[in-house]
Amino acid sequence: MSAHSHEIEEGLVFLPKFDAAGLVTVVATDVATGDVLMVAYMNDEALRRTIATGEAWYFSRSRNALWRKGETSGQTQRVVEIRTDCDQDAVWIRVEQIGAACHTGRRSCFYRKVEADSGDARLVFVDADRLFDPNDVYKQ
Amino acid sequence: MSAHSHEIEEGLVFLPKFDAAGLVTVVATDVATGDVLMVAYMNDEALRRTIATGEAWYFSRSRNALWRKGETSGQTQRVVEIRTDCDQDAVWIRVEQIGAACHTGRRSCFYRKVEADSGDARLVFVDADRLFDPNDVYKQ
Numbered sequence: 182m183s184a185h186s187h188e189i190e191e192g193l194v195f196l197p198k199f200d201a202a203g204l205v206t207v208v209a210t211d212v213a214t215g216d217v218l219m220v221a222y223m224n225d226e227a228l229r230r231t232i233a234t235g236e237a238w239y240f241s242r243s244r245n246a247l248w249r250k251g252e253t254s255g256q257t258q259r260v261v262e263i264r265t266d267c268d269q270d271a272v273w274i275r276v277e278q279i280g281a282a283c284h285t286g287r288r289s290c291f292y293r294k295v296e297a298d299s300g301d302a303r304l305v306f307v308d309a310d311r312l313f314d315p316n317d318v319y320k321q
Numbered sequence: 322m323s324a325h326s327h328e329i330e331e332g333l334v335f336l337p338k339f340d341a342a343g344l345v346t347v348v349a350t351d352v353a354t355g356d357v358l359m360v361a362y363m364n365d366e367a368l369r370r371t372i373a374t375g376e377a378w379y380f381s382r383s384r385n386a387l388w389r390k391g392e393t394s395g396q397t398q399r400v401v402e403i404r405t406d407c408d409q410d411a412v413w414i415r416v417e418q419i420g421a422a423c424h425t426g427r428r429s430c431f432y433r434k435v436e437a438d439s440g441d442a443r444l445v446f447v448d449a450d451r452l453f454d455p456n457d458v459y460k461q
Contacts, residue, residue, distance in 0.1 A: 190425055195435055195442045208348045208357055215355020217348055220411040232437050266430035267423055271360040273431045283407055285330055290406035291413045295335055297372050302335045
């Protein structure tokens with residue numbers, strides 16, 4: 182292992198490895214249930230604001246904009262713990278989710294499971310109740 | 322919402338949205354504890370093999386190769402459940418992890434937490450015991 186990768190993997194300096202677009206992948210889990218709520222991205226500024234404020238900020242690839250989780254919907258995330266992985270290109274945050282994490286109104290974005298169906302795969306809804314109506318929350 | 326995005330978000334057809342490199346992001350969590358074990362990637366073939374075999378296959382970006390988790394280390398992952406998210410560009414697998422998920426020998430790749438330290442951030446080890454010695458497992 183090179184001295185550099187030793188520092189990345191075993192060091193105590195936080196050196197997030199942003200990709201070519203300046204982003205790290207972030208997994209948010211529900212501190213109460215352990216469920217994965219969403220997978221999203223942070224740029225350097227979103228990461229700094231998340232650490233400084235204790236509320237989750239992300240960077241939206243589709244809107245190309247910094248984004249405080251819940252700024253439109255009110256469904257904010259209080260960050261209980263932040264971890265990084267061995268090569269520091271991913272971040273895991275454990276959060277207290279207010280309401281629903283998903284823009285469809287569900288608690289988690291992962292509301293469908295994949296089932297093998299004689300060689301093929303199909304989806305089955307699980308935990309798919311909506312906590313809010315996205316048509317009310319996100320005005321056109 | 323367009324008919325297409327309605328189908329992606331509310332449909333029962335599994336239509337994984339691979340990125341420009343042909344990959345989807347995968348989060349593997351420990352079915353016993355809910356901990357995030359690793360964040361990695363699957364291409365279409367890795368996803369198919371994972372669904373067909375019930376063992377986790379990934380695509381290594383650094384080695385540019387399909388990879389059965391544990392094929393070198395023996396630390397395999399039995400897949401209990403596979404979910405996809407609203408826009409189907411991420412996959413969450415709940416696994417029974419044999420031994421350690423991380424190539425450093427730790428149970429999870431997320432063995433350091435990020436702590437705010439008067440404006441700056443530093444890392445602190447958590448759950449950092451090694452279950453194997455990587456020097457024994459990965460021969461040079």
